[in-house]
Amino acid sequence: MADSESRKVIELGYGGNERLVMNMGPQHPSAHGVFRAILTLEGETVVAVDAVIGYLHRCHEKLGEMLTYVQYPTIASKTDYVAAMTAELAYVTAVEKVASFEVPKRAQYLRVIVAELQRIASHCLWLGTWCLDMGGALGGGATVFLYCIRERELILDLFESLTGARLLYGFHQVGGTRYDIPPGWAQTCRETIALIEQRLDEYEAMLEDNAFFLVRTQGVGVISATLAQEVGVSGPLARGSGIDFDLRRAEPYSSYQDFDFKVPVETAGDCYARYRVRMVEFRESIKIVRQALDGLPEGPISSRPGVKSVGQVRVPKGEGYARVEGARGEIGFYIVADGGPKPYRMKVRGASFSNLAILPHIIPGCKVADVVAIMGSVDPVFGEVDR
Amino acid sequence: MEHLALDALAAFILLNAVIGMVTYVTLLERKFAARMQSRIGPYRVGPHGLLQPIADALKLMMKEDIVPRAADRWVYNLAPIVFLIPCVLIFATIPFAPRLGLADLNIGVLFFLAVSSLEIVGLFMGGWGSNNKYALLSAMRAVNQIISYDLPFVFAALIPVVLAGSLQMSAIVAAQQGLWFVAYPVIGQLGFVAFLVATLAAENRVPFDILEAESELVAGFRVEYSGMKFAIIQLGEYAHMIASSFLGALLFLGGWLGPGSDIPAIGVLWFLLKAMLVFLVVTWVRWSFVRIRVDQILAVSWKLLLPATLGLLLVTAFWVALRGGAGA
Known part of the structure; x- marks a missing residue:
């Protein structure tokens, strides 16, 4: 794509030529973390946007070089802290690929269960x-928010009984998983997902029968399939724009080929299409968790001994890239190993980082209120954007 | 002279009653919203959180009062008062029971509608005087919205006026002796719904709260206000909302009419009950809808609500003419 197009500015027939430059962020109620959008407004219409990132940079790639293969998985979860399980999974998958470590079948199934619960x-x-x-913190949006948080808590409870942690887990280790499921956990998990499945219908009824929700989302922030591919968005954003691509099916990792699930694709490319994709993904994830619980094989949970010292995993010289389908799209880790207990170099491909690049292409021409709707539908996590 | 003192006393009592009502209506709303969201709501201050509004008020009084350096000091400081006055003034015309009100004007409804739309002046002053971009944008939206929604609001409020044949609040209630206006076939129900929608918009409540819009404009026109000035703006907003609920109860729900309403105390109870019902409907809508966009808000007003209320008013007028005169 040409350089001039990377920052789209549209010209409007506006009587006066006074433009208002307004900062949205880095401290803003809907910045989803620390994101700064410098909007140029003509009245209510946004004519240009400058996206500023980097407020949450924590040198993750350098940390990856400094910490051993045993230590880093718990740090990897701090990139995408909203979906920590999949971030860890991407790192250990990359290490296993470079080192050619086997992962026992039971561990693979456990990984699938936690990854889908995390989704x-x-x-x-x-x-x-x-x-x-x-809908605002003081409106209908807050109601949906509290309902969703209520359901998320249930899953965090499951993770807590599994790993002892609620946000950043350290569940995966190179060669398998660190913990096996405790007795009774599978039953609790089944009950939880059954409850969530039932509540999903309530959300859909509350939102899709609501004309105000529809006018706010339909036709807003349209990403065409071409634009999506040029910018390199992935995950629900790409699938909402008609690109039928899901890494779980295209490049199965961790035994995803054993499970039967649909990949939702919507062609409209607007906020509503992205919403629909995610709503179907909810249900598909629930299906996958059920199948994985049903077919959970017996056996060891790791091909490697339990963690005794930080330097115990050594990876032979080599390099490789592994990617997994996170909740927000493709999360990839590139690892260059030099035979020691630490990688020589590590590169993270954050899904939110690539997805966020779409903003300057779709925001100009929208109203101010659409900016937050579009931002929300992109679903960035700034830990992953800035790393 | 004695008469004047009595009037002043009545006004003093009413003013304090309004302030007390506003503080406790916030508690009602918070409890109601909490129930909707499967929460408990305020619970710690006093039994069942009953002292929470007082704690809130005390907190706001003790907050530091900050005036931004770039603000237009006069306009900025005056705005909350200018905003509050019309919001409280409209209570003057509301009769709480027969002959229990400050001034049962013969143009009561007109006075209410005219004065309540004056709040925009204070609102715009606040948005302009703050010298903040969010506040400015919000003030612009407010002017747009209030101009657009005053007309449907007036038309919807005129339907009961036409039915009763009077602008006087007590006469409108008296005309509902047989049948509340909301129970009139078709006209009454449509009129009431239109009135509720226009009320939501005229009061800037969700889903029409684009001028507060905390997810875009942080807090809109009051983003720079703190402490007591913020409290005054909040007070004005809630006072306006309660007054509109009272108006809805008076115009459509038969005011103080109800079993046993010959005794003034019971009449007042009925009236408060109905007004709170209207208020809760507004609150219910608030906590279940998402906000709509500014251009959509204007489209709803000019393309849908304005023709609908105007048509309804004409139909009502024809019907009254056919019936051969207004009144019960």
Whole structure:
């Protein structure tokens, strides 16, 4: 794409030529973290946007070089802290690929269960905050938000009984998982997802029968399939724009080929299409968790011994890239190993980072209120954007 | 002279009653919203959180009062008062029971509508005087919205006026002796719904709260206000909302009429009950809708609500003419 197009500015036939430059962020109620959008307004219409990121930069790639293969998975979860399980999974998958470590079948199934539960939890938070953006903290959005948080809590409870942590888990380790499921956990998990499945119908009834929700989302922030591919968005954004691509199906990792699930695709490319994609993903994730619980094989949970010292995993010289389908899209880790206990170099591909690049292409021409609706539908997590 | 003192006393009592009502209506709303969202709501201050509004008020009084350096000091400081006055003044015309009100004007409804739309002056002053971009944008939206929604609001409020054949509040209630206006076939229900929608918009409540719009404009025109000035703006907003609920109860729900309403005390109770019902409907809508966009708000007003209320008013007028005169 040409350079001049990377920042779209549209010209409007506006009587006066006074433009208002307004900062949205870095401290702003709907900045979803610390994001600064410098909007140029003509009246209520946005004519240009400058997106400023980097407020949450924590040198993750350098940290990856400084910490051993045993230590880093718990830090990897701090990139995308809303979906920590999949971020960890991406790192350990990359290390296993470079080192050619086997992962026992049971561990692979456990990884699928937590990854899909994490997707449900992450989408819950997305739906809540997105409605909060559109409906306000003192309005209907807050109601949806609290309902979603209620469901997310249930999944966090499951994770807590599994790993002892509620936000950043350290569940995965190179070669398998660190914990096995405790007795009775599978039953609790089944009950939880059954409850969530039932509540999803309530959300859909509350939102899709609501004309105000529809006018705020339909036809807003349209991403064409071409634009989506040029910018390189992934995950629900790409699938909402008619690109039928899901890494779980295209490049199955961790035994995803064993499960039967649909990949939702919508062609409209607007906020509503992205919402629909995620709502179907909720249900597909629930289906996958059920299948994985049903077919959970017996056996060891790791091909490697339990963690005793930080330097115990050594990866032979080599390099490789592994990617997984996170809640927000493709999360990839590129690892260059030099034979020691630490990687020589690590590169993270954050899904939110690539997805956020779409904003300057679709925001100009929208109203101010659409900016937050579009931002919410992109669902960025700034830990992952800035890393 | 004695007469004047009595009037002043009545006004003093009413003013304090309004302030007390506003503080406790916030508690009602918070409890109601909490129930909707499967929460408990305020619970810690006093039994069942009953002292929460007082704690809130005390907190706001003790807050530091900050005036932004770039603000237009005069306009900025005056705005909350200018905003509050019309919001409280409209209570003057509301009769709470037969002969229990400050001034049962013969143009009561007109006075109410005229004065309540004056709040925009204070609102715009606040938005302009703050010298803040969010506040400015919000003030612009407010002017747009209030101009657009005053007309449907007036038309919807005129339907009962035409039915009763009077602008006097007590006469409108008296005309509902047989049948509340909301129970009139078709006209009454449509009129009431139109009135509620226009009320929501004229009061800047969700889903029409684009001028507060905390997810875009942070807090809109009052983003720079703190402490007591913020409290005054909040007070004005809630006072306006309660007054509109009273108006809805008077115009459509038969005011103080109800079993046993011959005794003034019971009449007042009925009236408050109905007004709170209207208020809760407004609150219910608030906590279940998302906000709509500014251009959509204007479209709803000019393309839908204005023709609908105007048509309804004409139909009502024809019907009254056919019936051969207004009144019960």
